[in-house]
Amino acid sequence: MPTIPEPEKNRKAFRRRFVLYFVKGLLLVVPTFVLVYVVYALFGFLDGIIPTSIPGLGLLILLGAITLLGFLGTNFITQPIARRANALLDKVPLVKTFYTAVSDLLGAFTGQNKSFSHPVMVRLTPDGHVQKPGFITSDDLSALGLGNDMVAVYMPHSYNFSGNIFIVPATAVTPIKINKAEFMKFIVSGGVTDLGKKPVDDHLVEADGHKAE
Numbered sequence: 001m002p003t004i005p006e007p008e009k010n011r012k013a014f015r016r017r018f019v020l021y022f023v024k025g026l027l028l029v030v031p032t033f034v035l036v037y038v039v040y041a042l043f044g045f046l047d048g049i050i051p052t053s054i055p056g057l058g059l060l061i062l063l064g065a066i067t068l069l070g071f072l073g074t075n076f077i078t079q080p081i082a083r084r085a086n087a088l089l090d091k092v093p094l095v096k097t098f099y100t101a102v103s104d105l106l107g108a109f110t111g112q113n114k115s116f117s118h119p120v121m122v123r124l125t126p127d128g129h130v131q132k133p134g135f136i137t138s139d140d141l142s143a144l145g146l147g148n149d150m151v152a153v154y155m156p157h158s159y160n161f162s163g164n165i166f167i168v169p170a171t172a173v174t175p176i177k178i179n180k181a182e183f184m185k186f187i188v189s190g191g192v193t194d195l196g197k198k199p200v201d202d203h204l205v206e207a208d209g210h211k212a213e
Contacts, residue, residue, distance in 0.1 A: 043056075043059065046058075046059050046062060047059040047062075049062055050062055118135055118136040118137075118180075119134075119135055119176045119178055119180050119183040120135065120153065120173045120174060120176055121133055121134075121173075121174045122155070122166070122168055122172055122173055122174075123172045123173075123174070131174075132155055133155070133176075133183065133186070133187050134153040134154055134155035134156070134163075134166070135153065135154050135156075135180070135183075135184075136152065136154075136173065137152050137154045138151065138152040139151045139152075139170070141167065144167075146167070148170070149169060149170055149171070150167055150168065150169060150170060151168060151169075151170045151173060152165055152166070152167055153165070153166050153167075154166075155187075156184065156187045157188075158187060158188060158190035158191070159189070159190055161188075182195055183195075
């Protein structure tokens with residue numbers, strides 16, 4: 001077998017190192033560039049909602065206005081006003097449905113009654129070889145005429161801010177002792193995000209689909 005001349009070996013080794021370092025550079029630069037671009041674009045969009053001659057002032061005004069509305073809504077909006085607003089929404093069912101859905105979705109992430117707090121794996125095959133990650137959002141489906149043996153599981157889509165709700169037997173659900181934020185990132189990233197060793201959430205769901213005491 002002919003031997004490869006030393007200069008040729010050095011050139012091949014150099015090319016391999018060059019490609020390796022270039023790929024590593026891409027892995028460092030591309031996520032950073034995408035993050036900076038998204039933050040910049042989001043900042044520009046929000047700042048442009050209230051046009052001003054001073055960059056950033058529109059965003060500060062917008063944040064201040066939203067905070068003020070939250071303060072007023074929390075402390076000064078009385079029940080009669082709330083009932084009147086609901087009565088107006090009742091006259092436009094489609095608008096009320098959209099408003100309620102968005103409100104509940106935001107509350108699921110940031111409100112006092114957080115819904116995405118019970119990470120689980122749902123068995124899709126009897127042998128359990130195929131499973132899908134999700135979050136139990138309700139273990140009381142009596143309003144649907146279903147008993148305690150069924151639960152509602154929200155299954156987020158990967159690389160998308162969307163998902164589907166499935167009604168599954170509680171026995172097909174296995175609780176996962178994992179930080180819910182890390183679990184959500186793992187799903188949305190398509191399983192690319194390293195779960196690592198994160199603190200486990202205190203409130204978990206037992207194997208029968210009911211919340212732990």
